[in-house]
Structure formats: C-alpha cells, structure tokens
Amino acid sequence: MIVVMKEGATQEEIQEVAELLKAKGLGVHISQGEEKTIIGVIGQKERVRELPVESMPAVEKVVPVSNPFKLASRAFHPQDTLVTVGNHVVGSGEPTIIAGPCSVESLEQIIEVAEGVKRSGAHMLRGGAFKPRSSPYSFQGLGETGLQYLAEARERTGLPIVSEVMEIDTLSMMCEYVDVLQIGARNMQNYPLLRAVGKTQMPVLLKRGLAATMEEWLMSAEYVLSEGNPNVILCERGIRTFETYTRNTLDLNAVPVVQNLSHLPVIVDPSHGVGKWQFVTAMARAGIAAGANGLIVEVHPNPKEAFSDGDQSLTLESFDTMVKEVNRIAQALGAQEVEFAGRH
Numbered sequence: 209m210i211v212v213m214k215e216g217a218t219q220e221e222i223q224e225v226a227e228l229l230k231a232k233g234l235g236v237h238i239s240q241g242e243e244k245t246i247i248g249v250i251g252q253k254e255r256v257r258e259l260p261v262e263s264m265p266a267v268e269k270v271v272p273v274s275n276p277f278k279l280a281s282r283a284f285h286p287q288d289t290l291v292t293v294g295n296h297v298v299g300s301g302e303p304t305i306i307a308g309p310c311s312v313e314s315l316e317q318i319i320e321v322a323e324g325v326k327r328s329g330a331h332m333l334r335g336g337a338f339k340p341r342s343s344p345y346s347f348q349g350l351g352e353t354g355l356q357y358l359a360e361a362r363e364r365t366g367l368p369i370v371s372e373v374m375e376i377d378t379l380s381m382m383c384e385y386v387d388v389l390q391i392g393a394r395n396m397q398n399y400p401l402l403r404a405v406g407k408t409q410m411p412v413l414l415k416r417g418l419a420a421t422m423e424e425w426l427m428s429a430e431y432v433l434s435e436g437n438p439n440v441i442l443c444e445r446g447i448r449t450f451e452t453y454t455r456n457t458l459d460l461n462a463v464p465v466v467q468n469l470s471h472l473p474v475i476v477d478p479s480h481g482v483g484k485w486q487f488v489t490a491m492a493r494a495g496i497a498a499g500a501n502g503l504i505v506e507v508h509p510n511p512k513e514a515f516s517d518g519d520q521s522l523t524l525e526s527f528d529t530m531v532k533e534v535n536r537i538a539q540a541l542g543a544q545e546v547e548f549a550g551r552h
C-alpha cells in the first residue's frame with residue numbers, strides 16, 4: 209500500500225501517519241517529492257485498513273500496490289534514483305560508460321586498458337578479479353592481486369573501479385578496493401550475498417540472472433534495498449533463449465519496462481548480451497536508444513589473447529568508435545527532448 213499525502217502536508221502530519229503505521233508493526237518508507245509526499249507501507253494490507261489512515265485530514269488517498277517489490281517500485285519512490293560513484297552520477301542524463309577487460313590479467317594490461325578507455329570517455333573501469341567460470345579448469349581470476357592492480361589503475365587514471373564480488377567471505381576485502389560491487393548474473397538470486405551487500409552503502413551493479421524474469425530481478429534489488437542500501441544500479445546482460453547463434457539474447461524490452469516499474473537506473477551490457485564483438489557496438493547503440501542510463505562493455509588491448517571473453521571484447525580502437533556513436537545517439541535524443549514513454 210502507499211499513502212499519498214495531500215500537497216502541503218506538514219512534517220508533523222507526515223510523522224503522525226508514519227508513527228501510526230509503525231505502531232501497528234508495519235514498515236514505513238517516506239519519499240518526499242517536490243509537491244507530494246508518499247509513504248510506502250510494507251506489511252499486510254489488512255492491517256493498514258484497520259487504521260483510520262484514509263480519514264486523516266492530510267491524507268489524500270491510500271492506494272494498493274500489486275507488485276511484490278516495494279522499495280524498488282516507482283509507486284514507493286516516483287523520482288529516478290541517482291547513484292553517485294566518485295564524481296560521476298549514474299542516472300543523471302548523460303549515459304554512464306563502464307569499460308574494461310572481462311578479467312584483470314596483469315598490471316600492464318589493466319593500465320593500458322584504463323588509460324585507453326579513459327581517453328575515449330569512459331567514466332569507470334571494469335575488471336574481474338574473481339571470475340564465475342563455467343569450467344573449474346578455466347582461469348578463475350587473480351584474486352586480491354587483481355584488485356591491487358585495479359586500485360593502481362584507479363590511482364593512475366582517476367577512474368572508479370567496478371568488480372564482481374562472488375561470495376560473502378571476500379566482501380569486506382572487495383569493499384577496500386572497489387567503488388562498485390558487481391553482482392554477477394549467476395549470483396543474482398544468492399540471497400545471503402544480496403543481504404550482505406545491502407548492509408554496506410556501496411553502489412551495487414546488479415546483473416539480471418541468465419533466466420530471471422524482470423520481477424525476479426527486481427525482487428533481488430529489493431533484498432539489497434531492504435537492508436538499507438539504496439545505491440542499486442540494474443544491468444540487463446542478456447537472457448537465455450532458444451537462439452544459439454548469439455551467446456544470449458539482449459532483452460532490450462527490459463530497459464523501458466523496468467524503468468517504468470522501478471526508479472532504479474538501468475544500464476545495458478551488450479558484450480555478454482550478444483557475445484560476439486562484431487555486434488557489440490550495434491547493441492550498445494540500441495541500448496542507449498531504448499533509454500538505458502549507461503553501458504558496461506568489455507574491452508581488451510588484444511582480444512585474441514584474452515584469458516576470458518575475448519570473442520566479445522572490443523579493441524581500444526573499436527571502443528573509441530563505439531563511444532562516439534553512442535554519444536551521437538544520446539545527443540540526438542537529448543536534442544529532441546525525447547521523453548521515454550516508460551519513465552513516467
């Protein structure tokens with residue numbers, strides 16, 4: 209349920225409603241808009257109905273929320289959420305560009321990529337130090353050494369670091385090195401891990417699971433939000449379909465649909481979405497055209513030699529072209545002041 213307060217309701221009136229709800233054991237989430245305040249209520253709706261909320265003078269109406277996700281929903285929080293990483297704000301209008309190799313392989317490699325993607329306009333550097341590989345015999349990542357190399361790359365370029373946290377045991381170590389905790393597709397429904405990152409205030413990049421519905425994905429975001437961490441960025445990275453020519457099927461439906469359902473920023477990963485570098489730029493353009501708040505893209509100085517995901521990695525040169533093309537699309541949308549139908 210949400211309680212919509214009348215325009216001009218005072219802080220005392222808002223608190224009075226909130227206290228009444230809390231006294232009944234209900235969870236309360238206050239979202240103060242420019243004109244109206246919305247109080248999101250978590251708990252059984254029957255309990256809300258037992259209270260005289262609707263007849264309170266400062267209350268405009270009480271509206272049921274049918275979605276199972278609450279804190280992640282637009283109904284609870286109508287304004288877009290902005291997530292600040294260093295001095296960059298995700299969701300502010302300019303597309304966020306995150307780029308780097310699938311895996312950190314050496315100090316030289318990560319520095320070369322960091323300097324290259326920065327020159328092309330990237331806002332953040334990605335790189336896996338702990339890798340969720342399908343085979344236990346494949347390269348598993350450099351672990352803490354990889355995080356040290358990422359930190360060195362940040363030192364040299366100023367780019368904030370995005371890296372995947374695979375398990376709770378390494379979470380506190382990850383927090384010492386990275387700026388954004390990535391939750392990988394395979395861990396999207398690892399609820400203890402989601403709760404643990406929810407207990408930090410670190411920005412979380414939550415990838416959509418390989419076969420997760422949009423609702424399941426938003427329920428995973430709900431786990432993080434419900435522990436008190438509001439800094440969630442959603443990432444569409446392709447889902448499993450019957451199509452095998454491409455690695456996954458990039459579900460661009462998710463961009464406007466999830467922006468309509470939720471206030472959280474949504475970015476697109478065209479690299480895992482399509483799985484072949486030849487098609488990555490086209491899908492990056494498409495993601496931005498669909499209204500995504502940004503992109504995360506795999507870039508390697510020599511993709512043929514990459515320890516992981518070389519087939520889908522752009523060279524530094526092709527990444528530079530991609531950024532230019534994507535920016536043209538973003539500017540065209542901005543110039544025409546396109547309102548994305550899904551946003552409101």
Ligand code: PEP
Binds near residue numbers: 394
């Ligand atoms: C990655 O970003 O390298 C990765 C493993 O992504 P995903 O979890 O989306 O497969």
Ligand code: MN
Binds near residue numbers: 310311480506516517
């Ligand atoms: Mn990868």
